[in-house]
Amino acid sequence: MTEVKKPKRTLASIATIVAVATLISKVFGLVRQQAIAAAFGVGPAFDAYTYAYVIPGFLLILLGGINGPFHSAIVSVLAKRKPEEAAPLVETITTFVGGILLLVTIGLIIFANPLIDVVAPGLTTTPEGEVIRAIAIQQFRIMAPMALLAGLIGIGFGTLSSADQYWLPSISPLFSSVTVIVGIGILVLQFGRDIIQPQYALMGGLVLAWGTLAGAILQWLVQVVAQWKSGLGTLRLRFDFNQPAVKEVMNIMGPATFSSGMMQINVYTDLFFASFIPQTASALGYAGLLVQTPLGILSNMLLVPLLPVFSRLATPNHWPELKGRIRQGIILTALTMLPLGALIIALAVPIVRVVYERGAFDPEASQFVAPMLMAYGVGMFVYLGRDVLVRVFYALGDGQTPFRISVANIILNAVLDFLLINTFGAPGLVLATVGVNFVSMIALLMILHRRMNGLPLREWTGPIVSLTAASFVAGVVSWGLLQVCEYFWGTEGFFIQLSELTLSGIIGLGVFALIAAQLKLPEVDVFVGRVRQKFGR
Structure with missing residues (x-):
């Protein structure tokens, strides 16, 4: 017997909780x-x-992340059932999941050497690469238990979210950051600036690995305590794998995991090519985090x-309202991601310099990372837009369609990597990943269009085109203002760079807001109304 539960909080209040915590x-x-x-810096550690x-x-991102397949499957099933x-x-x-992932963890430890060679075959071609490979193997073995922790964390995210608890799942990833920061702090206190020397690369690498594992353990432990207190399950072993609810979870979780896993294969493909270009892997990591920081916040605000x-x-009699919610998700994605992407493209160099350029990270490293950040900015809308549509399929109980599209995109990604890295x-x-996400988003839209007896795609296209144009104008204004600032103030000095970046970014966002306000979109009106309400209190 199932029971459809009404939401205890409004979408706005949930989004606020998730946004602040994230x-x-x-x-x-x-x-x-x-x-x-x-x-x-961009050194071997x-x-x-x-x-x-x-x-x-x-695996931690795939299985343990908010909006990941485990989270999505648990929420989709528990949202329709009684609390007991x-x-x-x-x-x-x-x-069930813990048993499988325990075996996976053991396999990762045993086969660490060949797995690193599969991930980065280019490391064996140079003496410097061999040093990096040796450090990576040790780090890999230390972090292997994260495979098990990933599944447990993902289940915890879904369980707590289904019980209207959003704060802890959204804030708990900070434990991994804190443990790494503490480890680096201890290392710096002990060795000072000497840690950038090659002989300390192994020690620094081990600190990163142990800090990451410790953070994942803490992240899981705080969730376990919250689940116990809320009566949402303990560490008790249960083997009733044939109950209908378990099968329903697995029907969503299995294909969704493989679908998301296909995306990770695309990332592996990128790193395969990156291993042949020195320092590219580090640069991808630095640039990726700068994009994932705002993207993660806004993604959780929208998707959770x-x-x-x-x-x-999900039932056909509710499809008219579901179509409205799909439109809301896509337009809100365009409203947030398009201007943000435009500003990232326009201001990539000062963003990298302000955030990273100190210590071992020098101006040369900034110039290497900035073009990758610009490329990430190009694809922010399609990245999140694709995720919105995938969640619609999960809600409809269909994990197979996103999976099939992801499988096809593996080939596309490899082809685009080969072509675009040469150009x-x-x-x-x-840019290859951007192309893959664009194709995925279009394919998912077309399938939903057929399955739900038609979506008002033309009606949705107009606002997206208008928001794209507004974002382009905002990016041009930001870039032009940056050039003027650099001409008069120069480009050296942290506070000068920060001032130029802040002024250019604020003016660019202001231009976008003025244009967007003229479009009379319901999503824009709702957003502006909430902002005015907050500041009017």
């Missing part, structure tokens, strides 16, 4: 990356960590509150 978590993540950049983190880290059904179901899923709504509107160099790897 912002705090992302700020700590950014500080962690700044500490890594200052301590290691962080280069090795980037390769070693590929599999355990991607939650604990037995969660314990059964935890038993919308997913239960999509699930409650654009290292940034071509990012």
